[in-house]
Amino acid sequence: MSEQTLESGAHVAGSSGDALLVVDDVTLRFGGVVALNEVAFEIRRGEILGLIGPNGAGKTTCFNVMTGVYTPTSGEIRFDGDRVSGVKPHRINAMGIARTFQNIRLFPEMTAMENVMVGADARHKTSVMGTLFRLYRVKAKEHELPDNPLKRSLAKVFGISRHTLEERAGRQKSMEMLRFVGIADRAHELARNLPYGYQRRLEIARALATEPKLLCLDEPAAGFNPAEKADLMNLIRKIRDKGQTVLLIEHDMKLVMGVTDRLVVLEFGQKIAEGLPEEVARNPKVIAAYLGEPDDAAQA
Amino acid sequence: MDFNALFGDLGGHTLDGLTKGSVYALVALGYTMVYGVLRLINFAHSEVFMVGTWTVLGVYTVLGADDTSGMGMVIFATLAALVAAVVASASVALAVERIAYKPLRKKNAPPLIFLITAIGCSLVLVEIFGHVLRFFFGPPFGRAPVNVPSPIQTVVLLDVGGVRITNVQVFIVVGAILMMVALDQFVNKSRLGRGVRAVAQDADTAALMGVNQDRVIMLVFVLGGAMAGVAALLYTIAFDLTKFDIGFIIGIKAFTAAVLGGIGNLRGALVGGLLLGIVEVYASTVFNSSWADVTAFIVLVLVLMFKPTGLLGESLGKARA
Known part of the structure; x- marks a missing residue:
């Protein structure tokens, strides 16, 4: 127990205590591959949280665990105090989580x-x-x-x-x-x-029509031009202003920096940083893993 | 070859074909809907139809309805048989899904396992009527064909230039088309139908958008079973008999009709069924009745050679034919 308290005490330092979704030391293995390794963070009610990381860092996998597509090997996800792990996808939707997809998955006909x-x-x-x-x-x-x-x-x-x-x-x-x-x-x-x-x-x-408390957007700006991206940023803010919490996975740094309240950075299935966008952009670990040269980071 | 026989009464033969085809089409709906949602050929569906015909016989026997019954009794017995057959067939279809397929789905079984299970279910149901029930209750259960009394007397309603249209033919064709239209409207317009189409197009996404996949699956089995129940009543009215393995050949024909029209496509089932019925009757007139089945499958092979997805194309999701 003491170990747990220490751990969570460490990573939720400065938490307002108003967490909508808690990712609690989630590990996910596929055979020998560790897709997520003790990832822990929380999404606070009413915020726009960005989840970033280089390709293959485990962003979409993390998403899939949160929406019930995969069940974590260990650890758990709690939404509004209820366990999400192991609940059927349509029940998770009923709890108040909705999502979009990186590769568009509409009902085409x-x-x-x-x-x-x-x-x-x-x-x-x-x-x-x-x-x-x-x-x-x-x-x-x-x-x-x-x-x-x-x-x-x-x-x-x-x-x-x-x-x-x-x-x-x-x-x-x-x-x-x-x-x-x-x-x-x-x-x-x-x-x-x-x-x-x-x-x-x-x-x-x-996704909005299911009246979610938490809307998860998986790279919604992929393939957009700058004008469309600006529109999308406005739309995301409008969604938050309606009182919905937004989780945003995105590659486009400009978009992420411009619209999110906080950022969580993943690399190789592990969380390497968490904090305000400006802090994260200055974090040397993040710069090394994701932003490349320091010059680029300053620009972003 | 006797083309004179065909063209001498083309209208009459076409009408016979439509009557036969209506039954095929109704049974085909069950194959097509389950395939559309689960990508599974539910071979047990032919026995869902068979159970329906026995239910009709049971209701007539209990009510004592036969060809001497009065008008009131005829109407009551037919309605009672309809309701009972629909309920019985839908229940059997649902039971097969719950008992046989659902546990497999939970274990993520490969498609081949589902197929073998379907054939197994079919055999079990056939033998229940051909053997088990006979053991307990004796005849009429067993392996011999059984006469189903027909309370509805065949009457010629109209005579259009030598083509005689009977009340039974009208009842069957109109009944089948009404059921089809109702089902089509249900799938296209209602909330549950939207759920069915969503699961047919992308099951995982539908679940994430809050569609209860399990409920959709139960629904398609129940609806398919209900249609087979209607088909069972219409069949007994037209052909006055049932048998423990009556589902086999009808099932194969209905499956052919579904593939012919484009499996997974509701309107395709209607087109495929009616077309198959007509082709069969024409062929048995021109050659003789033993050619009916051969011709049906020749047509199937030809269509699939040139249009492998069937006449109207596969897809339950794409209900706009």
């Missing part, structure tokens, strides 16, 4: 709108039977009644099924999300036909 609605559906309550038979009726409010006169009088007598109301609410919410990320103009096109920048932002909209 669905429209942008439908993609977001899959996310929104995660928060719906109607059961399988309720959807099939629509027996759970709710008394309809005036503005919820359909326009068609026959359907209108039926709805007045029998009420509206909860499925219909939730479906409508989900549609509205999804449209809001599309507007929020700025791609509402092509809501009804198939995801695979959307331009690259739209697809990236659609992934963010879909």
